[in-house]
Amino acid sequence: MTTALYPGSFDPVTFGHLDVIRRATAVFDKVVVGVLVNPRKSPMLGLEERIAALGDALKEDGLDDKVEVRGFDGLTVDFCAKIGASFIVRGLRAVSDFESELSMAHTNRKLAPDIDTIFFMTALEHAYLSSSLVKEIAAFGGDVSRFVPAAAVRRLKR
């Protein structure tokens, strides 16, 4: 049984993230979405809200039986070891993502040679999308329903 961890901030989850999760479930037996508690970032949504938005969105998409959502802190590779994941999943939107993702993948591989990173090319219709832009639009009262699932829209409005 192959388990993959899809780590990220998910502040908030976007349609781009959901597309990557859906495609990862076609490749791996189990996908764990790891929501990072990052002390260096101050998220717009708290950890519990980010987890709940993901959970609701996965349920709406019928993916909740194949995917588990968990919060974590510390190193991604340590969390992989804890949950028995031998793969890390990440999405690549554009060349601009490549440099930092390459560096993370190499570093994680040095830290844990048995864990490999698998990249999914983000679907073209979501390639422009980022949680940061969504937060900016939401902060100014704009409509983000084209970019994020209803479960995240509700929580951003609050």
Ligand code: PNS
């Ligand atoms: O959604 P993001 O913010 O792009 O996700 C970044 C994330 C969570 C994958 C990355 O910051 C991470 O793995 N952080 C955990 C700490 C860690 O393992 N750092 C070393 C990575 S090389």
